[in-house]
Amino acid sequence: VSMDQLAAPALVSPPHKEYGNSPVALEWTPVENAVQYKVVVATDSAFVTKVAKETLAFTTTSVALPAGKYFWRVRAIDAYGAKGPWSEVRIFKILAE
16 A cells, blocks of 8 residues: 655644734644644744644644743644654744733
């Protein structure tokens, strides 16, 4: 069985370097043959300090975070558990209430 390589999801929302309030709604495009998506939010661009991590079947999620600057990315996972490439990395900022 030849496996089709999964594409990287395209990030939809929030726009890059967007400012907003918590919780923030993250959204990305569906990927063909994907059954799940892994979303990671971190405080650094290398994703060493993760503040949120979810694996879910949807293309949107909501994350409640304290004020600060965050980096996020998404990858698709197929029915066999194979992981696709990471999306681009985007930044968003949560404003203090």
